[in-house]
Amino acid sequence: MIYLDAAATTVVRREVLEAMWPYLTGEFGNPSSHHAVGHVAAEALKQARATVAECLGCRASEIIFTAGGTEADNLAIKGIALANPRGRHIVTTAIEHKAVIESCEYLKRVHGFQVTYLPVDRNGIVDVAQAAVALREDTTLCSVMLANNEVGTIQPVPEIAAAAHAKGVPMHTDAVQAAGALELNVKTLGVDALSLSGHKVGAPKGTGILYLKGRVQVEPVLHGGGQEKGRRSGTENVAGAVGIALALRLAEQGRAERMEHIAGLRDALIHGVLAAVPTAVLTGHPEHRLPGSASFCFPGTSGEAVLLYLEEHGIVCSSGSACAAGSDEPSHVLMAMGFPREVAQTAVRFTLSDGVSEEQIAEVVGAVRDGVRTVMGIGGK
Ligand code: PLP
Numbered sequence: 001m002i003y004l005d006a007a008a009t010t011v012v013r014r015e016v017l018e019a020m021w022p023y024l025t026g027e028f029g030n031p032s033s034h035h036a037v038g039h040v041a042a043e044a045l046k047q048a049r050a051t052v053a054e055c056l057g058c059r060a061s062e063i064i065f066t067a068g069g070t071e072a073d074n075l076a077i078k079g080i081a082l083a084n085p086r087g088r089h090i091v092t093t094a095i096e097h098k099a100v101i102e103s104c105e106y107l108k109r110v111h112g113f114q115v116t117y118l119p120v121d122r123n124g125i126v127d128v129a130q131a132a133v134a135l136r137e138d139t140t141l142c143s144v145m146l147a148n149n150e151v152g153t154i155q156p157v158p159e160i161a162a163a164a165h166a167k168g169v170p171m172h173t174d175a176v177q178a179a180g181a182l183e184l185n186v187k188t189l190g191v192d193a194l195s196l197s198g199h200k201v202g203a204p205k206g207t208g209i210l211y212l213k214g215r216v217q218v219e220p221v222l223h224g225g226g227q228e229k230g231r232r233s234g235t236e237n238v239a240g241a242v243g244i245a246l247a248l249r250l251a252e253q254g255r256a257e258r259m260e261h262i263a264g265l266r267d268a269l270i271h272g273v274l275a276a277v278p279t280a281v282l283t284g285h286p287e288h289r290l291p292g293s294a295s296f297c298f299p300g301t302s303g304e305a306v307l308l309y310l311e312e313h314g315i316v317c318s319s320g321s322a323c324a325a326g327s328d329e330p331s332h333v334l335m336a337m338g339f340p341r342e343v344a345q346t347a348v349r350f351t352l353s354d355g356v357s358e359e360q361i362a363e364v365v366g367a368v369r370d371g372v373r374t375v376m377g378i379g380g381k
Contacts, residue, residue: 002360004317006200006292006353007149007177013202013250016243020204023239031236032227041238048238048245055248056194056211057185064210064228065241069176069197070099071221072210075232076172076193077103079218080141081113084170087138088113091169093126093155094336096145100174101332104143118144123285124153124337132163139169146178146189150320150333150349151284152293154182161190170216176200180251181259181290192216198244201251207240209248262352263291265361269350270294272365277372283334283347292352295320297339301375303346309371310348315364317350 029041046060053060066072077100081090090104094117107113116134118126126144135142142164147154161171172193175184180201186194193216198207212218212231224233273280273296281297298306303319310317320331330344350364 002315002356002364004315004350004352004356004364007349007351008318009199009205010202010353012199012204012243013247015250016203016247019246020239020243023242029238031238032225041236045236045238045241048241051245051249052209055184055245055252057187058211059214061229062211062214064212064232065236065244066208066210066232067206067234067237067240068208069097069174069195069200070208072195072197072208073097073099073174074103075210075218075221076195076212077141077143078107078221079231080170080172080193080212080216081107082111082219083217084140086140086168087136089116089136089139090114090141090143091116091118091131091134091139091164092143093118093120093145095120095124095148095150095153095333096143097149097174097176100143100145113140120153120336122338123288124148124151124283124333125285125288126155126160128156128159128163131160132166135164135167135169137167139164139167141172142169143172143174145174145176146182146194147175147290147293148284148333149177150331150347151295151337152177152290152351153284154178154288154290158188158190165190170213177290179248180255181292184252186211186213196244196248198240198247201244201247203244203247204240207237207244209244258354259291262354262356265356265358266292266294266352268358269352269361269364272361273368276365276369280372281343283337283339290351293349294352295347295349297334297343298346298348298372298375299343301346301372303348305375306346306348306368306371309374310364310367313367313371315367317348320347320349 029037031042049060104115164171170192174195176197192213194211196209199205283295334344
């Protein structure tokens, strides 16, 4: 099998599993317990927090462990917006992950917020000047993803953060897809909050992180025993925290060289597919995109049919977001980028991770060419 769906999830790295193992077995303590068994767990949690803080360039006290990227986004959006006394307005984009969009819609529905969804251009990029105009006196939060999960486009987050700060608005970024691919230093990015998910970088599913800048107030989403300094109650997933911290550190090691290699393979895939399928359209920005992301539309086909053909030939990829898989609705991301519905329904996304070879890329290009031809031959318009 050739697995080109790293944006959906990745395998847990062996080193990560091994580092977690003790905290699932012998060292099984609850970090809140006031005895030696608990202290061992508390120490592991402290170490994990310090490791994450080092990777993000922040203080350990600014790291909140969550049960995934979705929870981190929910806590950032609902938590910051509700705690900020400036008003009831949020600025975000039309191409965010549903974890962000649905959190905003919740605030609209239940708390009477107004939400401005910034448009994007054909390449999926937000216009900084447009973002600046959308920020108001009563804006409580600006949230713009660092890299898109469907088309890989990278947003000008530092510039938008500067525009938000000029108006006194805190800035959140969903960096779930950027982890392990792009620089995640929160000071360089200029953000006040940043979400991460473990299972995109070789840690288990159900692990996540929210970076929250020291002075930013947050209304908790989960209430209970007051763990994570009252910002996220619930007995800490010690093994999960150890796992995501190590996965993040490993993903940072030699990142530039690894990503250069992956970007080379991605470019070979993009050029190969565009040459082999003259009707193919590359979606997302041609340059400002994640090193491992190659996404296309194949007008005149059905994306699902192409996926099926590829899977029958041992290639696993996706139509866009794994979360939207199975729904007939075309991607909200491609629609926001201005693709007609019938073209958006032909989307196929390849996301590469370490271990993919040149030979495999050549095989994928051949299979895409044959798959598109076959699908067009059977059901082509
Ligand atoms: N944000 C983005 C951009 C994502 O791609 C995903 C997952 O695909 C999430 C948030 C949600 O993360 P999780 O699967 O850990 O809940």
